[in-house]
Amino acid sequence: MFGIKDPLIWLPYAMGAACLIFSAWYGLKYWNKDDHKDKEGRA
């Protein structure tokens, strides 16, 4: 993949990209969502 034959080398690149995509999705999904446990914890 992308000129790298060893899957153990391109795998961390692919997993790093997946992490980045997941974090973007997670950040956007919960951008304005309050954590209900926050209120319980502070109460």
Next chain:
Amino acid sequence: MNTFTLGLIVLVYLLSLAYLGWLGYRKTNSAADYLIGGGEMNPVVMALSYGATFISASAIVGFGGVAAAFGMGIQWLCMLNMLVGVVIAFIFFGLRTRRMGAAMGVSTFPQFLGKYFNSRGVRVFTAAVIFIAMPVYAAVVMKGGAVFIEEIFHVDYNISLLIFTLVIAAYVIAGGIKGVMYTDALQACIMFICTAFLLFYLYNYVLHMGFTEANVALGNLAPHVPDKFRALGHQGWTMMPVGGSPQWYTLVTSLILGVGIGCLAQPQLVVRFMTVKSGKELKRGVFIGCLFIAVTVGTVYHAGALSNLYFMRTHGAVATEVIHDIDKIIPYFIDHAMPSWFSALFMLCILSASMSTLSSQFHTMGSALGSDIVGAYRQNGSKHSRIIRLGVLISIIVSYIICYMLPADIIARGTSMFMGLCAVAFLPTYFCALYWKRTTKRAAMASLLTGTVAMLFCLVFMHEKESAALGVCNAVFGRDVLIDCYPIQVIDPILYALPLSIAAIVIVTLLDNKKPSTN
């Protein structure tokens, strides 16, 4: 770039730090402000500060050099930094830490564990480990920064160490965590821009190749692997080392697992979770932290490996054949392959990486002494920011003195030793505080003690790199390691000590088998 322009850039940088430090000082009115920014820091500042604290100069220069020597296998570390150091740390550790920390009204990592287990012993022991072990790590970073200033500005080492320490001391003591985090955010931006530009310029103006083409060219360099590295298991820069070879053990156990897992229980990172108002802020910070690590760390590791193409084209040999000291490959490459104005800016990037890590270390050590240890024995001691400031000052002086006692080539070892110690000593207790309500005070103490003792034992008697350097094993048993049987002496201590620490907390909890002490 001439000295005047370079000096001007550094002057503007220092003035910016002074302004941000003053801003932190002006907004700090209580001990809670000093320790966790009143729990109301901006999520972007928090995420950038987390990343800048996480990534020290040794991660850029040291591990970038490792990538040049051993290839792209080091990208597993970048991936683990993103997955474990940011995604898992923020979502599975950060959210609970922030919520529980706010509910318990604590401001530091030792206070968090101590209050949860209702144990002054846990609090003081955790703080003592931080205060005793972290100065060595801080001294390592200080030494790196001072050597860098010495080389760039041709200033005497002693003077550069003094200036470097005084500048950081000024904004940490005055501005507290707010001063530290504001300056961290500026330094993170500098690091981000510089490393992003490095990759852009490398492909377009140095290699004149695309991503895939450069990878293929790097793969074709495999026959040029130096014999000394081939004997250790090196198969090429786009291949993992031979499984079970010395290089494989170093890469997988020390660099990838040691540093990759060690980042989860670092007190200076954990405290960042307590600086924001709600879980929402932490969730917003996940992407910023992840992107920061991907660009800064991923770029430097990738560029480090690709630097072999540049060295082969210009010098007819791979990086380690041209520059024998791995730590000097990245600075040499930047200095010779990149435009001169960028070399100066990149030096600012290295300086930023050192300063951001060091300022957080000073703050954490000072908090451990002034707030956690003194505060545990004194009525309302942890509430007085003056005592905490005094703790910061003492920790800076201790680190400064240790800096003069450090042996050569200590940077990478000092960093991995501290991260390993944090993982084995704190991680099981920290994890159980968050997720296993049955964990008892005695079990927490047993894990802290077992992890610390096991780690120290492995460093002194088992792991050849440290035991040979320390010389205690040789003095007692007449050989560098207690068990001279491959691969035991090359496996990182974290692989022995962490299971022991986990076993201690699980077994003692099950034996105690009683109600949780608190919460």
